Amino acid sequence: MKILVTGGAGYVGSICVEHLLDSGIATVVVDNLSEGHRAAVDERAAFHCLDLRDREPLLALMQNEKPDAVIHFAANAYVAESMRDPSTYFRNNVSHGIHLLDAMVATGVRKIVFSSTCAVYGLPLKIPIEERSETRPINPYGESKLCFEKILRWYAEIHGIVPLILRYFNAAGASERRGEDHREEPHLIPRVLQVALGQRKSVEVCGDGYATSDGTAIRDYVHVRDLAAAHLAVLQREQPSLYNVGTGEGYSVLQVIETAREVTGCPIPHKLCPPRPGDPPRLVADVHKIRQELSWAPAHSRLSKIIESAWQWHRTHPAGYPEHF
Ligand SMILES: NC(=O)c1ccc[n+]([C@@H]2O[C@H](COP(=O)([O-])OP(=O)(O)OC[C@H]3O[C@@H](n4cnc5c(N)ncnc54)[C@H](O)[C@@H]3O)[C@@H](O)[C@H]2O)c1
Ligand SMILES: O=c1ccn([C@@H]2O[C@H](COP(=O)(O)OP(=O)(O)O[C@H]3O[C@H](CO)[C@@H](O)[C@H](O)[C@H]3O)[C@@H](O)[C@H]2O)c(=O)[nH]1
DSSP states (O other): OEEEEETTTSHHHHHHHHHHHHTTOEEEEEEOOSSSOGGGSOTTSEEEEOOTTOHHHHHHHHHHHOOSEEEEOOSOOOHHHHHHOHHHHHIIIIIHHHHHHHHHHHHTOOEEEEEEEGGGGOSOSSSSBOTTSOOOOSSHHHHHHHHHHHHHHHHHHHHOOEEEEEEEOEEEOOOSSOOOOOTTOOOHHHHHHHHHTTSSSOEEEEOSOSSSTTSSOEEOEEEHHHHHHHHHHHTTOOSOEEEEESOSOOEEHHHHHHHHHHHHOOOOOEEEEOOOTTOOSEEOBOOHHHHHHHOOOOSSOOHHHHHHHHHHHHHHOTTOSOSOO
16 A cells, blocks of 8 residues: 655654554655754655645656555644635635646546544534534634645545545644654644743743633644544545544643643743733534544543654754754
């Protein structure tokens, strides 16, 4: 089996590539390195520095490689940034994704695992959130992902594409060799650990006026290695499928900071700042469907374990990945 992985130099993609290769699956990575790092790509994978915007080289690559399936991670993925620059989000996450689908149709590749997000649910009326819940995104990032989900359904109906949609909740943690290293890191756990490393004076708590137990926003953090395993599991499916991938447990921003203090032994000062535009107060997955249908269960996703693995990676890679590789 051979899988083409877009965005395989990024955080989740690179760890998924490592997992695929460990499972004996040949892997071809496509990434424009806008956010990803060449050094994050497993040396056993073939690597092509290519932008999905460029249709012709993408089609040629698909014709040469003839993958059995595609896993599509490549996207812009920051909620707050999408509130400032929706154009980039719709162009990259929707239009450039269509180039990938067209190349699949042209070369007869049917299966695509798509990295969707709990951001499609917007402000859910019921927690935990089931897959059949209403989808009303409150930021352009979530809207762009929902839009691509809908496009996938039409490509399934018209072209026989098999979309395997995974709506991840918050990916976090690291493998032994790979971790989270974004150029302007917006995510909570790595930012908290930057404080523990002395790279940042304090961590900002974005809003404490939400209707949650301590007033700070709640997320469902899932270990990136568990997420990688979900990709392998869903590849067995032959029919269009949609699953939440989370743990069913939610933690507030303050709980994350407190757990990081316990794990690192560092004081990690925090200060209050205004809420981030586009942020829902609470997102927690109902994961019955993926547990039942794919026999998938999170094995590494206890919050302290997630933070321990991330801490281990950040301590050994304080400057992240080397830029020159
Ligand atoms: N990290 C999370 O918590 C989370 C949660 C839900 C969904 N997701 C989705 O999972 C996927 C991976 O997220 P991540 O956190 O690893 O992000 P990331 O930014 O680390 O990885 C995305 C990768 O895609 C590449 N890329 C972007 N546009 C491209 C293009 N046009 N052509 C080629 N490569 C391109 C980037 O260089 C980067 O390496 C994204 O689709 C994201 O929306 C992530
Ligand atoms: O320094 C920080 C960073 C974040 N937060 C808050 O922490 C929570 C989690 O933020 P973050 O780690 O940035 O994740 P999300 O904004 O929830 O977004 C991630 O998780 C989404 C699903 O929730 C994915 O779709 C996105 O791709 C991914 O970036 C949010 O309430 C933030 O406001 C802070 O309080 N301080």
